[in-house]
Structure formats: C-alpha cells, structure tokens
Amino acid sequence: MVKTSGIWLLRRRIMLEDHPLYTIMHPRSVAIVGASNDFSKMGTIQLINLVAGSYPGKIYPIHPKEEMVFGLKAYRSGRELPEPVDLAILTIPTSAVPAVLKDLGERGVKRAIVISGGFKEVGERGKELETEILSIARQYGIRFLGPNCIGVIHPSFHLNPTMYPYLHQFGGVGIASQSGTYVTQILPYLAKLQIGFSQAFSVGNGADLDLVDCLEYLAEDPETKAIAVYIEGIKRPRDFIQAASKASRAKPVVALYVGGTEAGSRSAASHTGSISGPDHLYDALFRQAGVIRAGTVEDLFEWAGALSLQPIPKGRNMAILTHSGGPASSLADACNRRGLKVPLFSERLQARIKELLPSTGSFRNPVDLTFFMDMGVMMEKLPRIILEDPEI
Template identity: 40%
Template sequence: MLDPFFKPKGVAIIGASRNPHKLGYGVVRNLKEYHYQGKIYPVNRSATEILGESCFANVNEIPDPVDLAVVIVPAPVVPDTLRDCGERGITHAIVVSGGFSETGKEGEQLEKELKAVADEMGIHVIGPNCIGTIDTHTPVNTTFVTGMPESGEIGFCSQSGAMVASVIDWARGAGVGFSRIVSLGNQVDVNETQMIEALREDRQTKVITAYIEGVSNGEKFLESAKKAALEKPFVALKGGRGESGAKAVASHTGALAGSAEAYKSAFKRSGVQQADTMEEMFDWARALAWQPLPKGKRVAVLTNAGGPAILAVDALEKAGMKLAELTKETKQYLQSRLPNAASVENPVDVLAGSGPGTYAVALDAILTDENVDSVVVIQAPQDWFLPASLAEVVGEVASTHDKPVIASIMGKASVEEALNILHKRKVPNVSFPERVASVLAAMVQRKEWLEMPNGTPEPFENISTTSAQTLANQQEWQQLLTQYGIALPPQQQVKSVDDAIAYADKIGYPVVLKVVSDDISHKTEVNGVKLNLNNAREVENAWHTIEASATEAGTNMEYGLVQKMFTKGQEVIIGIKRDDQFGPQVLFGTGGTDVELLKDVESALAPLNQQQAEQLIDATRAGTKLAGWRNQPPADREAVIDYVMRLSQLAKDLQQVKELEINPLYVLSEGQGAYAVDVRGFLAEATPEEIAST
C-alpha cells in the first residue's frame, strides 16, 4: 500500500521552483542529485524546465508513469491540488505544505477538507506539514533537505520534521547508514502504525527507529509494534514525557501511572525499546543492526588506559551489567603475551605503549573465554600508531566470533578514518566509554524480551465476573477485592467508640482505627488514621481525636474502621490505572505514606502472566526488599505475584474501573500471605468527589 512513497515509478513535484532557496527547488535537486531512476515531473506554470527537467503547467499534462506527488503549494489550494492528482490517477501524495491543524482552528478545518478529498479520491497521504521520504536503496529522496545518508540498515520515522532534518545531517557527518527515513507530519492519513508496518516489511531495514509524540490508535499500535519487534529490533524515543501524570486522577496510582508511564508500559509489552535521547537511540540501533545479541550480562573491558576503563565499568554496573570473571586459562594466556606490567584481570589493560597487534591477541583471547558474553574495546588517544590500524584489527577479530564487540576509540579529529573502517566492519563505536553501558544493556534487554513467554495468562477460575460487576460501585471496593481472591485483614466498620472497643477486644491488639467518609480521600492528610492501639483506652482516645480532626476538616466521621494491625512485614503498593490509549495498566512499588515521594514504581499492561508479574516486581527496589534485604527477612513474594496477576485480571474484566489502589498491601514473611490494608478507587464515569475511601 505504501510502496510508491519509497519506490515510485514517477514523481510529480507540484510547486517546483527555479529558485534555489525555495523548497520546490530542493525536492527536484534531491531527486536528481541522488540518482532517482524514475521519471521526474516538475509542475510550474511559469517555467519551461528546472535542472534540465521539462516543466508541466498542471498535473493533467503529466504522462505515465506517475504514482507519487510531492505537494508544495499554499495550504488553501492543497485540497483542490489533491483532487487534480486523484483525477490524474495519482494514488500517493506527500503534502509538504504547512498551515493546517498545527496553526489553529482555521488550519484544522482546512486539514479536514484535505482529508475528505483524499478519502474521496482514494489517495494515500503523508503529511501535511512534513519533510518527505527517503529510501537510500531505491534510491529516492523526496525531501528538500540538503544531503542524504549512506545506504544502511536503519529505518527511521518521525512525527517531527525538524528531527528528520537533524538526523539526515547527523548521519552524513557520522557516516551512519539508513535504509528509509520518513517525516510523518500531521498524519492526516498515513500514521506511525502504518509506517512501522512498512518498515517491518522492508527487507533492507534491519532495525526500526522512531520519534513518537503520540499514537493514533493504541490497540493497533501495540499489535503492529509487537509484530515488528518479533522480526527486528524496534527502538523509540518518546517526546512529551514530562507532561504531568497527575491531571484528572484521584489516587497515588493514577498520579504515578500517568501518560508517560502508559507509553513505557506499552513499549515494554510490545518489545519496543525506549531510549532516553536521540544519541542513545542511534547508538542502540547501530549495535542491534550490526552485532549479535549477547548470551548474558557478563562484559569484559579491553583498554590501554585506566581512567576510561573505570568510567566504562561504573556505567556498566549502573546499567545492571556484570564484569566477567576471566578463566584461569585466559589470564595465563594473556600474562604470557602482554607486557609485564599489563593487567590480565578484567578490565584487561594492555598499557599505553601497546599497539594493534597486542590488542588483537588480547581481544581474540577474551572473546574465546566461555565466561565472557560481550567485549568493550577502549583506546585513548596516543601518537605511535594510527587509530585506523586498530580499527582494522578490531573489525577483523570481531568478525571471527559470535559475540558483540562495542568499540570506544576516543577522540574526534584523529579518528575519522578509523570510524569509517569500523562502520564498514559493522562494529559500532562510541566517542566516550560511558556510552557502551546503555548499548549493551539494550542488547540484553532485547534478548530477554525475545525469550520471555508473552502468552495471555489463564484466567483465575474462582472468580465470578458477572457477580463482580454487580459489586463494582463506590461503596464495595473491598468486597470486589475479596471476590478476586485478595485477602483483607480482620476488620469491621463501627458506628460508635463502644463498638470500636468491643471489636478490638474480639480480634486482639494491636489494632488500627481509621476514619471512613466519602468526603475524605487521603486519610492521613486529615489525621484520620491511628496506628498501634494496644488497649481500650488508646482506642477511645484515638476515636475522639479522629472525630475532632474530621470536623476540623469540614466533614463528619461517618464510621470508624477497626482493623487488625500487622507488624514485622513490608508495605508495597499495587494498583490499576486505565489509560485512554492503551487500556488498563497495573502498578507495583514501594507503598506507605511516602509512595509519591520515593516514586519507586513500575507499571505494565494488563493482563499479566506469571513471568510478566515477576518482571514488574523485580524492576523495583520494593521487589528487591521482598527477597530479603539486610536485617529484613524474605517476605511472601509469591503472594504478591499472585495478587498482581489477580488485580491485572480485574482490570481486564471490569472496564468501568478507572483507578484502583491498594496502599499499603502489607506483606508478611514467606508463606504467611499479604493483606490489602487500605483500598481506594473510582469508576470511569465517576468524578474525583465521588471517590470511596474504605
């Protein structure tokens, strides 16, 4: 469907210009300069030829073949221009012109007219307000941007034209090859999901990269992204991550699992690897395109300088990688062949005076070591051999092993030739050694995602969805949880202080007393929770204190909740937040009163299978503590995994649940279970004022 954008038989440039400073001139120039082999048809009423190509007064005069139009005319005439293209039989158009929805209401209305004409005439449109497309293998360059990257394996699509222009210029200077580059603009027709499909289907594209500000349809994006990621690496940079996740939410879960977190969860589930910077995205892309995936996290560092190696090791450890323990045989071999003062421990330091031959011997030995999964080669600037000679050695040795090698031949002015050699040898190079860490971590992440079972979990059989739906109202969150198999501590709502004391005597001390009121969302903020009450007198005093605090806050203490208090356990938070684009996500992290301060949380799309629930938990410090931390014994991690999965099923079953938070979920020691101590939530149609606090 999108082939003519990359392999057109003929291109009409509507708005072509003889003025070298005009966009319409740049498109004709790029088609000719970069050796497009199809027909070029400039459309300009006042010119006879542009750059040797005959001009046409209008689209109707253009002969066959022509299947792509590049439209560079004022916005008000774009709809009529598209109609002319449709009548001529042109099926695909790139609308470079700006002045549409990005400019306000008037432009938005004009964009609707453009869309209506495109639909009526059956024209596929990229844009408006875009730069165009590049396919380096066809070759074709429909942009007006000066320059074109080398042919390569990386496909890039962007919702920002400025990003595309920058990448084109950067790629030329860095010597990085691309297969296809696309500027999507306002996406009136062709969107990011369709372009991902096109990049997946392109045999020349080995890695997909994308700059994404939003997606047109969350469900379709997830489906296409996962399909693509199963076939080739997919790296994305998400713009707009700084937006507040706390708007229109009514719980800690809602605030912590905002839009940025939803994208992060969606990317993770579909196998899209999210980079933090443009530099990082293309560092990862080169490595994923050029090098085999590592079998594990064990990294060896080969260097001629201690300082850069230390920086690399620090970054590797921070990224979750591990320094490989070289075998005794490898160290003995290195000791017999390296300078006497060299270090044969990892990092292996061949010293400043060593040349390419020494590097070759050491690199081959390290790559042969069974304890090594990947190698980082660092060379600090020196003046007794050319960096290009080291690049030849690294490329040659790396090609004889099935383990990834990442180079950091440091410097700028003296290393251009070396970089060209490494690129031809398909060995990625980073200017500074700290950058190797995120590259290798991304490669490990890709391997682990490919190996992780992605099947939909089997539903829990002891849950009656029909019955649960009838319970889902603002007063019955706790009953809903028990229906889904999530335990509550012994507790009871009471109307008087005497009833509170009687129930506390019944279940045994210590107990907790909480205010119950539909007008109070965060109980602790109105002094509405009293902990560790050890006798009747303390319960009585707590009741009167809470009652007074509620009155001072402008509300009434409708009920009190007496609850058994647990000790010597751990507090975590689990919750649900429904995202408008991607649906329900489940959140897990450190719980208690400091949840928003610490922000030790991760989220994942529901539903979760066992492995996905474990991965969610293990990605947090709270998960680390569950396994036992310092003087804290291991907690009942299995109960937490079970509850996370049950909550994820609830999120999938009950579409009307907008937010649900269990904070804290109190986790006892191994085998002793976990209890939902405090529950809060509201439905999709509810307003924040209707939140039930139970």
C-alpha cells in the first residue's frame, strides 16, 4: 500500500512539473523587459519587488539603453541574454511586444508573462496584435500568461514580480483571476484576515494560458488547499467544466462571476475583452462542475481561506457546538437550507455529552452549553467526543 501511494504521488509530481505553468512559477532565471533605473516605471517596480522578496534565481534586466539597472548588468535585447531564461516578463509599450517576443523566441525562451495592455480589450487593432503575438508564441513554442495582466506570485518560492509587495505569510489559497487587482491590491485586506496565497495567477486576456490551465495546475499543486477563481467570462466552457470538476473532487473551488448583468458584461468586455454569458447559465455550469459560487469579493476570499484550513467533510451530517441558543438555531437553519443535515446524536453520544454540560445545556445537536466557563470542555473535550462519532 505504501509503495502504491508513493508511485501515485510521483506520477502527480511528474504531471505537475510537465504543466506549462510549473516553470512560470518555479523559474531559475527571470528576464524583465522594461526594467530601468526610473522608479516610476512598472518594470522597475517589478524588478525591485523580485529582488526585495529574496528571489533565489538569476535576474536579467532588458533595456535598449541602460548598461546597468540597480547594480545588475542590463541587456539590450532578448537575443543578447547569456542564457535562455526560464521566464521573461514583458512590461513595455504594446507595439513593441511582437518584436520583443520574437527576439526571446530566437534566444530559446519558452515561458513568458505579457503585462502590457492594449490588446483585444481596446478593439479591432488590439485584437490583431493579440493574434500576432499568439502566432509568434506558437512559432517558437512559447507559452505565456496575459497580455493585459499583473503577473504571478509564489510566496514560498520568493517569486513576486508584480507591482505590489507580498508581506504576510503564505497559505493554502490558490487564486486564478482575470483581474490583477485580486492578486495584488487585495493583499493588505488578505493580510488583515491572515489569508495567504499558495500560488496566484493574473491571466488578463488569457490569449494563451487561461483560467482552465490555472485550474488544472492548482488542482495538482500540493501547496494549494482551496482554489479561488475570479471570472469575467469563460472562453472554453467545456474545458472549464472538465477542469473544475476534476479540481473540485480534490479540493474546494470557489468562484466569483461578474459578467451576468448588463453593466458587468460591458465592463468585462472593456477590461479583458471577455465575452460574458447570462447568470443562470453560469449557475448551471458551476453546479455541474462542483464549484461554490460566491456573491462578493469578500465571500470569494473568506470562503476559500476558511476552506483551505479545513478538511473536506466526508458527508452531509453536521454537528453544531455553541454556548448560545440563537447561534445554534441560526446555524442549524443555515445548514438545512444548504442541503446539510443536523441529525440527532445517538443516545450513547448524548449521554457522553450530557455528563460534561451544566443542567441548563442542550446535548442532542445542536449542543448549547449556555453560560459555561470551562473552555477546556468547549474547545477540547466536546469537539473530540463529537468528532469521534462515525455519523458526524
């Protein structure tokens, strides 16, 4: 049995390392195209965050004029790089992206993140440019995130080439987002709630690697205990259902969809060029795939954060333990409304619980201690006794 388990884990590890996102999240070397000595430039801020975050690999600034960038030797183009880096990050004017991507391809670079915006989200000319860079990427075997994205964060690997520092602990929430804000600007809010990322992806327009690829990757990632997905539109619904269904069987998947209204759909089209669909279709899609639909950004992260810290229940039978009748009743009601059961405990379990409660307490499920000062009973003894019951 141990040998079989070891083989299964090895296969999962191989599958993960073969995924195109693995190298993007574990690069041994990074080139930042657009980094300079100007603090006001996004590429410079990205480089500073990468260095300040103790990234362990090699960093190569690429700039057409600079000789040195913050003490690092700079290179005039991708062709001049001393090695084909594991990851290239492009934060440059939109019109320059095709030529730079071609230079990187000629040097043998196979993974990239295109931060630059101004592609399909701005109209027909932008669509043509996006088609062009996708064609160049396919010609050279480059897989990339973006365009029009904010980048990625892998806290435990000390990889953060975004504009925002990651200052709190890493955790078990993996995020795939069509908005960069919910990977970066959200960080102070998450730090306050002590919700940490395992790995985070801003996919932007998703011209090449998209939400489906992120779901596939995060489903296999051992650091990720729950997955959060911010969606403005899904371009591969069948593949999404397949990937989300597989992922949700292994770990909880929570999604926030914002394209189901007229205003949300219009905003999504101008933000990432996403084509949205009616709300009821996404409801059905999420139900089919086992995805939990959040109603707000707060729900998205708070639910994923809570689920990342808890094992997935084996069944629907819930036990409620509290010290007040009101919360006991409201929790029991909420469980039933969500399809969960709050069964009466067996007589044997009731007897064990009753021995520990004051005479005013309720012991049938919910368990209500009423006024009771022995926190050892509430926080240690009762949970252990209840969770030992195979029916819960």
